[in-house]
Amino acid sequence: MKIDRRSFLGLGLGAVAGVTVSPVTWKLTDDSSIWTQNWPWTPVPKDGKVTFDKTVCSLCDGNCGISVRKIAGRPVKIEGTEDYPVNQGGVCLHGLSALQYLYDPTRITGPMAKKGDTWQEISWDEALKQVCENLNKLRQDKEPEKLACMSKTDKGTIPGLFKRFLMACGSNNFVTMESMKDTWKLVISRMHNMNGVPGFDLENADCILSFGSGLIEGWGAPVHNFKVNASRKERGALLFQVEPRLSNTAASADQWIPARPGTEADLALGICSVMITGNLYDSLFVAGLGSGFEQFAKYVTTKYSPARTAEITGVKAEKIEAIAKAFARSKTGVAIAGRGRGENAGSLREFSAVHALNCLKGNINKKGGVWIVLEEDFAGWPAVDMDDTASRGFAVRRLDQAGSSKFPDIKSSASNFFAQINAGSTPPVKTLFVYEANPCYAMKDTKAVREAVKKIPFVVSFSSFMDETAQMADLILPSHMFLERMEDLPGSAMMPQKIVGLSKPVIDPVFNTKNPGDTIIMMAKAMGGAIAESFPWKGYDACLESVAGELWKSLSKKGYVLQKENSPEIQPFVDFACSALTSDRIAAQGDDSFSVTLIPYDHVKIAAGKLQSSPFAVKTVSDKVLKNNDGFIEINPVTAEKLNLSQGDYAALSTPKGKAKVKVHLSEGIMPGVAAMAAGLGHTGENRYVAGKGINVNELLGPVKDSGSGLDAAFGIKAKISRA
Amino acid sequence: MDSALIPKGANRCSFPTFAVGIAVAAVFVLWGVYAMGLCWLKGLNQTNMNDYYGFALWIWADLAVIAIGGGAFFTGLLKYVFGIDELKNIINLAVVIGFICYSSALLILAIDIGQPLRGWFIFWHANVHSMLTEVAFCLSLYFSVLTIEFLPLILENRKIDKIPFFHNLSHNMHGIMAVFAATGAFLSCFHQGSLGGVAGVLYARPFAFREGLLVWPWTFFLFTWSAAAYGPCFTLTILKIFEKVTKKKLVKDSVVYTLAKISGWMITTYLIAKIIDTFYWAFVTAPAAGFKMMDFYSNNGFYGIWILIAELVIGGIVPAAILIKKDWREKPKLLVTAIVLATLGVCINRWVMVLQVMAPPVMPFDTWALYYPSWQEVATSVLPVAYAVILISLAYRYLPVFPQEKELNPE
Amino acid sequence: MKQEHNDKKAHKYGMVIDLDKCTGCGSCMVACMSENNVPFKENETDKKDSITWMRVYKLTNGKPFPDTEVCYLPRPCMHCGGKGDHGHSPCVSVCPAVATDYDHSTGIVSQIYTRCFGCRYCMAACPYHARYFNWWDPKWPGEMEKYLSPDVSPRMRGVVEKCSFCIHRYQAARDRVYYEGREVIEENEYQTACTQACPAGAITFGDLNNPDHKVHQLVKPDPHKAGKPREPKAFRLLERLGTNPKVYYLSEREWVRKAGDNYLEGEWKKAGKNHNDGHE
Ligand SMILES: Nc1nc2c(c(=O)[nH]1)N[C@H]1C(S)=C(S)[C@@H](COP(=O)(O)OP(=O)(O)OC[C@H]3O[C@@H](n4cnc5c(=O)[nH]c(N)nc54)[C@H](O)[C@@H]3O)O[C@H]1N2
């Protein structure tokens, strides 16, 4: 057939019509849409049998009971355990994000050694060999005390094993990160002559006078306190929140009382003064058990009249009297201290002044009051077998001078530890273990801390994540994260109840990591000799079971043990002539050329300290705190006007310790003259969801040593702010 | 070179000159196609839209081109239904412009949706309550009508016309064109209206919401009316550009004046309705939701009250006045001023009814949202303009778009 | 068989959030993200493209220091009943492809990701900004895909998503009830993830049609006024627009209640009076 133009056109049109009505077209159209509904790069989660595993969260000291929903063995969701005594079903957003930590792509996947500037994956055997070689050398050189360990806490059997390992090697330098607990312990020991920590029965208190304690920011047992706060409405309990910034806690309080930063102690003493002058205190209690009251009364009434206190603190005199009266009127009023989450030690004077309020109320060891929870380790450890080297090394004075005549009643001082390392030219520490701590990020003046760490020839990190301190280590022996491991968690979060929780593995380890307890036991065995003999257990699980003794049965069965409120309901002796009168008043570092006071603040949605925020958590953070990679300072419009700054401007912020470019957020919820910056931002490292975002406020701050305690008591620092 | 294709007796520039012009436009087309490819392959993250601006430049472009393309249906209506025969001299241009506008709108819609391959769900799973469904149906149907209206013109090409089949087809189609024009006008009334309804039905967005008649908010009628009113001004604007570029008179003044006058009166009546609507909205509808009129205009410079004045006075009352007054509309400069201002006026209206709707907060504690387009959005919006230049140039060169051209430009 | 319960055939699930209890802690936001496989990206600081089915707003009373007060307001999807509570939610009525629908048996506004073609008309319609578009392909770094829940399908790029009132939990409860041969889904059998997680107990969830349920008791919805609360301390967001949300808020603070809607000068006082008039 000859195809002329006409038939060609006809054919063409026919073809078009054919294609249009042909099922192929319709099928392809349909198929393409079905393809978009099943894009291979959009994951389809596998289904399977649903189970729930209970364990205890240890992302913070709250130690909430959690229930992990699993699908065919795969954890998919964290929920709170309804009947767990700490949190009764609630969970905080960090705990809810625990699975993001589990699968965090920046987790350390196996033992690693640093060669030059790069990391090399090595075997566990090789890693242990390197540690042993190093420690053997220290011991051969008769300087085992140059081994030190930095841990978040000394509570629980895993820190216990670290401490024990140091002891067996011959070092007394087990250092813990400072926190409000250290200062509270001092207060209890000085004012009551007892060895314990306060447990605040906020659940039953009808008036809470909080001196900057972030009940909602994560102070104490966070979720427990969220619940305490929520129940106030029904209980008719009042909350007064003293702090320069309108925090989430202040927002939910009955009254926000902005006081100049650093004057909290003065305000507390001013309230004491009103109570004493008006005879609004428990005179029976004070007369019966107090000593030094006369002196105290004279001091506060002469020095802290409401007018004078108002002048110092910026809180109106009438308000001071009103607070004092409300507090005095309450049945079970409690005063608490420890700024924000309480992750800094704080000032001894401030804590003592606050506790004086509790004593004036006579609300000690009573329902709704302050219980003195005696410090007792439930674990029954066998004696450590120390050889000569160990005994000699262990007897050497601690580097941080804790327990020395200078600072007799503290057990450890992390700030002093690093200060001492920086003080000498030859490093007094040759090997440092870092466990569950991130001092290179979380301590003030991080630059100085990093310098100190740099000076230490051999740093071994036990971190699960590549945090700032792990980045500086020479060797990493990575630990399981909490969902992968067994561990006892003795409650230590300012609650009156003593709760020991048991963290249990809910999933097989995702990476080539170990339970740090096992790592220590393996290390000890590899060291051999007396050291090995001090660690007779097959592994950590066996160790825990054995040292837990009687407790083990109920612990393993129920997942936690609620120990009896072991404090006797007796009224303790009170020494009013306490540190409130004698200790230093802490001032912000910096001279008058710095016009503003910079304070760090904890934010419930931002993890700080050793924990780095999860992607979910960062997602919830306001764009007035973090925008792109810029961090903000929050200032009052009055301050801004003086500095010629407006909302969203860039500003140059400088302090005696450092400089940063920040964005400005104007808020009526902050005192004029104060600038606040969120803690927990500005991480470094590979985690693209968190690192490089905002500023680590610790870079701008410096420690201020409280001469009464030897701990860091800085609440902020002076700063200059100008348009950038 | 291509003289065999050029209408008999028409004078056209040399092929190389033409080719260069087309090539310049083609560069913009390519730029647009590249941006379009990015949007399809990488997704709408290529735009500056966000969850507050789900509707932005593209939807505006759709609404605007359809409004100014409204000259096609309205001129068709006037000619075929109301029998103003004189308009046959400009109807081809109106149809070509309409075809371009509607095809552009469809293309932009195909880029604008997050799942282009599922775009047909709008037909398959249609929700009869949704204005967008109405838009989709009427838009596609009217586009088919426009294609049919465009076809006879193509068939009149010198070469094609030589084929008896096409010659006859063309002849027969002319015969029934009135039916299509009437259908088109009907469909247009609906989709222009439903485009207006898109914003007007948003009863939870007080800036947009209007009460109305049955299921149709007042914006439904206002959009239809304004498209009919302003569309011819755009047709005339294009005509004037043509005449400027070709340095030829292509349509007789009488035709232009007729259309301009009709447009003027349409705009006038529209404005009366629009102003009443604005007052009713400002003093009854919005306050019922707790808003003062100025709440919508006083946060930032961009959405200041100037935009309302620009739309209603500069782009409305001024051109309307010029067009209805014989002396004025017959002054060439004033005429051009009027038709250009009117075109801008209706474009501002469409902008306001899309983008300003998204800007003010509804929850009292929410914030204003402002937006500027990304280059990809701009490029894909320039694409139809460049495509229009090419298509309209081709049409002019090879098709007898202007029946009066020969008469007005004797050799 | 006579029914001994107040369970009606047509449920109307709803939420009551006590703003005086809410601390702004964000647990609800993360519980929701984790329950519903909500994706996240490297930079989430542009809040206008950050998918948060539950979002906590921070409100202030506008007074200068030191009289400033703050209130946190969690905002899930309101599951609007629409004008007259007939299911013509602002978003449902505009979706051209019925990709979001009103379920008259639960009052829940669904979202069908595989049906949605991403025109975003529903987003323009929603005054609460409860709807979010997937501008990007969702990505879970490393092995994080492993934590995804099979109960809720992860969404592909180019579609809209929003709070579902954890409908999969409703379906599971319904199935369980059916399987066990029962008739009624008990109040505690269907609770949303955010309700469950809120450590302050600020969120209450249940059937607004069922007088036995706490939500009903807390707000006393008026069936003749499309569920307007009779409890004077309760309010709904943008009540005046006629969206008829199924999320109610409680607050003792007048400025907070006032912040829930737009008022012309002087209107609030009048409205406040009227509000009380309706009280039992
Ligand atoms: N044991 C067993 N297995 C079966 C069958 C059986 O009878 N017994 N039947 C087979 C048959 S016939 C079928 S059709 C399949 C059905 O299997 P599936 O398609 O898996 O059906 P469902 O489990 O009913 O629902 C699927 C998911 O959709 C979610 N969903 C519900 N509403 C919405 C919504 O509005 N939007 C979105 N995005 N998600 C929603 C639900 O929460 C659920 O997670 O099962 C098959 N498998």
Ligand SMILES: Nc1nc2c(c(=O)[nH]1)N[C@H]1C(S)=C(S)[C@@H](COP(=O)(O)OP(=O)(O)OC[C@H]3O[C@@H](n4cnc5c(=O)[nH]c(N)nc54)[C@H](O)[C@@H]3O)O[C@H]1N2
């Ligand atoms: N409440 C509720 N209703 C639903 C659904 C739901 O999820 N919930 N799902 C809907 C859906 S998706 C579907 S597909 C339908 C399914 O609804 P049906 O098609 O009714 O499916 P089945 O209940 O599985 O029953 C099929 C019947 O086939 C019988 N059968 C099994 N094998 C064979 C065989 O080889 N030959 C013959 N001749 N018979 C056989 C079985 O014994 C059974 O009686 O239900 C729909 N209805």
Ligand code: SF4
């Ligand atoms: S409060 Fe602490 S222990 Fe409790 S869930 Fe949150 S991170 Fe975990």
Ligand code: SF4
């Ligand atoms: S979890 Fe509860 S308290 Fe926390 S922000 Fe959400 S609603 Fe408020």
Ligand code: SF4
């Ligand atoms: S809140 Fe928004 S998304 Fe939810 S039902 Fe109402 S209009 Fe729709």
Ligand code: SF4
């Ligand atoms: S974006 Fe999806 S759900 Fe929303 S209106 Fe369009 S098709 Fe419907």
Ligand code: SF4
């Ligand atoms: S009801 Fe479910 S989907 Fe909605 S916000 Fe709460 S957790 Fe998210």
